[in-house]
Amino acid sequence: MNWLDTIVQGVLxxxxxxxxxxxxxxxxxxxxxxxxxxxxLIVLAAFLVLLLVTTLGLSPFVAAVIAMPVxxxxxxxxxxxLLNRTLGNxxxxxxxxxFGLSIVIQNALLEGFSADSxxxxxxxxxxxxxxxxxxxxxxxxxxxxxxxxxxxxxxxLLFYRTALGRAFRATSDDRETAGLMGIQPNRVFATATGxxxxxxxxxALYLGMRANFDPTMGPARLIYAFEAVIIGGLGSFWGxxxxxxxxxxxxxxxxxxxxxxxxxxxxxxxxLVLLIWPRGLFPRAVD
Amino acid sequence: xxxxxxxxxxxxxxxRASSAFGLVALAVVIAAAAAPLFVSRSVIQDLFFILxxxxxxxxxxxxxxxxxxxxVGQQAFVGFGAYTMFAVVILAGLDPIVGILLAGITASxxxxxxxxxxxxxxxxxxxxxxxxxxxxxxxxxxxxxxxGGGTGTSLPSGATREMFxxxxxxxxxxxxxxQAADIVCYWLALVLACATIGFIYKLLRSKQGLGLxxxxxxxxxxxxxxxxxxxxxxxVYLAAALxxxxxxxxxxxxxxxxxxxxxxxLTDWTAYVIFIVVIGGIGTIEGPIVGVIVFFILLxxxxxxxxxxxxxxxxxxxxxxxxxxxxxxxxxADRTGIQLFPVRRILTGASSTTKGVxxx
Numbered sequence: 001m002n003w004l005d006t007i008v009q010g011v012l013x014x015x016x017x018x019x020x021x022x023x024x025x026x027x028x029x030x031x032x033x034x035x036x037x038x039x040x041l042i043v044l045a046a047f048l049v050l051l052l053v054t055t056l057g058l059s060p061f062v063a064a065v066i067a068m069p070v071x072x073x074x075x076x077x078x079x080x081x082l083l084n085r086t087l088g089n090x091x092x093x094x095x096x097x098x099f100g101l102s103i104v105i106q107n108a109l110l111e112g113f114s115a116d117s118x119x120x121x122x123x124x125x126x127x128x129x130x131x132x133x134x135x136x137x138x139x140x141x142x143x144x145x146x147x148x149x150x151x152x153x154x155x156x157l158l159f160y161r162t163a164l165g166r167a168f169r170a171t172s173d174d175r176e177t178a179g180l181m182g183i184q185p186n187r188v189f190a191t192a193t194g195x196x197x198x199x200x201x202x203x204a205l206y207l208g209m210r211a212n213f214d215p216t217m218g219p220a221r222l223i224y225a226f227e228a229v230i231i232g233g234l235g236s237f238w239g240x241x242x243x244x245x246x247x248x249x250x251x252x253x254x255x256x257x258x259x260x261x262x263x264x265x266x267x268x269x270x271x272l273v274l275l276i277w278p279r280g281l282f283p284r285a286v287d
Numbered sequence: 288x289x290x291x292x293x294x295x296x297x298x299x300x301x302x303r304a305s306s307a308f309g310l311v312a313l314a315v316v317i318a319a320a321a322a323p324l325f326v327s328r329s330v331i332q333d334l335f336f337i338l339x340x341x342x343x344x345x346x347x348x349x350x351x352x353x354x355x356x357x358x359v360g361q362q363a364f365v366g367f368g369a370y371t372m373f374a375v376v377i378l379a380g381l382d383p384i385v386g387i388l389l390a391g392i393t394a395s396x397x398x399x400x401x402x403x404x405x406x407x408x409x410x411x412x413x414x415x416x417x418x419x420x421x422x423x424x425x426x427x428x429x430x431x432x433x434x435g436g437g438t439g440t441s442l443p444s445g446a447t448r449e450m451f452x453x454x455x456x457x458x459x460x461x462x463x464x465x466q467a468a469d470i471v472c473y474w475l476a477l478v479l480a481c482a483t484i485g486f487i488y489k490l491l492r493s494k495q496g497l498g499l500x501x502x503x504x505x506x507x508x509x510x511x512x513x514x515x516x517x518x519x520x521x522x523v524y525l526a527a528a529l530x531x532x533x534x535x536x537x538x539x540x541x542x543x544x545x546x547x548x549x550x551x552x553l554t555d556w557t558a559y560v561i562f563i564v565v566i567g568g569i570g571t572i573e574g575p576i577v578g579v580i581v582f583f584i585l586l587x588x589x590x591x592x593x594x595x596x597x598x599x600x601x602x603x604x605x606x607x608x609x610x611x612x613x614x615x616x617x618x619x620a621d622r623t624g625i626q627l628f629p630v631r632r633i634l635t636g637a638s639s640t641t642k643g644v645x646x647x
Contacts, residue, residue, distance in 0.1 A: 036409040085609055091410045092357055096565055096608045099558060103601030107594035219553065223422065252361045258436075264426040267419050271404065274416060278407040 014248025015145030021228035023196035029235035035275030039222030047206030109215035120208035262282030344575035352570035360417030366550035368532030369539035394532020425551035439546025568614025
């Protein structure tokens with residue numbers, strides 16, 4: 001067994017989980033919203049990209065770029081019209097409303113697209129690989145990981161270098177005071193969820209190109225995303241990437257010992273991290 | 288009580304509606320116990336489903352509505368209880384009834400390390416943490432080859448037909464053993480539901496229950512008057528795990544077939560249960576009772592519509608949470624002031640003009 005190879009594959013897999021988690025991290029970090037529909041929104045975006053690819057014959061990457069503003073608008077409306085009403089000290093309302101939403105999205109997709117597994121064709125990119133020194137790396141996993149890093153860098157720049165990011169941080173720290181300073185928290189939250197949906201579209205692109213997907217696979221992706229966010233710590237994007245990598249490496253190492261242990265190893269890594277650091281590795285904000 | 292012997296004042300939780308309801312409840316329980324004499328097997332199976340979901344809902348309500356523990360991982364105890372019962376029957380060759388009792392013990396034993404871990408987490412982290420733990424328990428039990436591994440297994444044929452009491456019921460009512468097994472399961476579910484509601488009601492009316500409500504409403508203030516929040520929450524968590532484990536084992540005696548995916552299903556054992564509690568009204572004993580009835584009616588009305596059924600269920604959940612966050616029972620109780628299981632302490636006494644301020 002080649003340990004170096006296993007770990008590299010794990011890190012690259014972690015990139016995919018970090019992509020799943022980045023949008024969640026943004027939403028969770030700013031408004032402490034536990035969005036149980038996040039996984040289903042990723043699947044929804046994957047179907048949107050698939051629809052654009054099959055009907056217009058576009059390249060998946062172009063299709064994703066077209067899907068982004070659509071998903072942004074969806075996220076904005078969803079947050080402004082529905083999820084903002086659930087925010088508060090009690091975590092139950094957002095938990096329940098997003099859970100209801102998850103069921104609604106899942107079953108609407110089942111009605112619209114049936115339960116068949118789909119895949120977004122990337123024109124041979126799926127099977128291409130690169131030789132990096134002693135190990136062979138798939139082009140697609142590498143591209144996923146680089147996209148994850150780009151998304152994290154982008155989110156960090158947005159968060160710490162722009163006026164919008166300042167508004168995000170201010171509202172996250174103290175909603176009332178931010179409101180007094182002329183920020184409209186409801187609009188800030190809506191924009192944040194819209195941005196999260198743009199990240200979701202990128203995640204959906206890779207989800208759809210790398211493997212088969214069907215309408216019911218959302219929750220399984222959601223749990224990895226949450227693990228990555230929590231391991232990383234509230235409000236830390238680099239932490240989320242680290243969390244994704246930890247889950248990814250744990251899974252490939254577990255799988256290399258016994259294929260049945262792949263998922264289990266990821267979960268146990270999560271529990272171990274949380275046992276030692278109950279607030280994650282790099283918590284930025286005080287919960 | 289000695290202090291109160293000569294005092295004209297009394298602290299009561301009983302109301303006139305609740306006293307009248309007590310008689311109605313007794314009549315309903317007696318009617319339910321006699322139901323197997325009059326109704327068909329499929330009705331008994333439906334009633335069994337309602338009662339077991341009610342037990343799970345009451346447990347989750349106790350956790351989330353009273354102790355502030357929003358768990359998304361109660362399926363861990365349903366599945367663990369069910370697997371305990373299967374292990375007892377298949378590996379040890381004992382009666383399923385023994386398995387059901389042991390399931391309560393193993394589920395509460397499992398709850399000890401889970402609580403040790405999960406209680407370090409707050410709010411959303413607690414919810415996700417309990418979910419991951421349930422997944423870990425599912426994946427571990429899926430490795431247990433003697434109990435069918437990932438694909439699951441069935442109870443040996445005859446295990447439920449030879450279960451304690453089945454022969455007796457079969458002779459007495461003149462029904463086939465498989466039907467008698469359903470009746471025994473149903474009676475056990477009825478006993479479990481009554482005992483669970485009775486236990487929760489007694490707990491909430493006790494000093495400990497008052498402490499629990501105090502911790503939920505204001506943790507710091509409760510602590511300042513000497514209520515230990517951690518201890519109360521642990522006790523409630525273990526009690527809920529025990530009852531949930533027993534309910535899980537009972538459900539799977541009736542199903543007679545188990546697989547890790549079904550026994551640890553997030554949708555079946557936690558999502559539906561949360562839906563029932565929220566629709567009915569969280570933080571009340573009446574809520575889950577109303578909720579389970581509404582849930583069952585919806586289930587039957589929409590069962591033919593495939594995925595539309597879940598879609599509608601999801602929409603109803605969202606609407607209730609947004610516009611009636613205290614559920615159907617909350618709407619009703621706010622309008623009428625009726626409480627069937629009153630836990631609020633009211634000061635009554637010599638002077639009929641003085642009414643105590645409700646608290647609790």
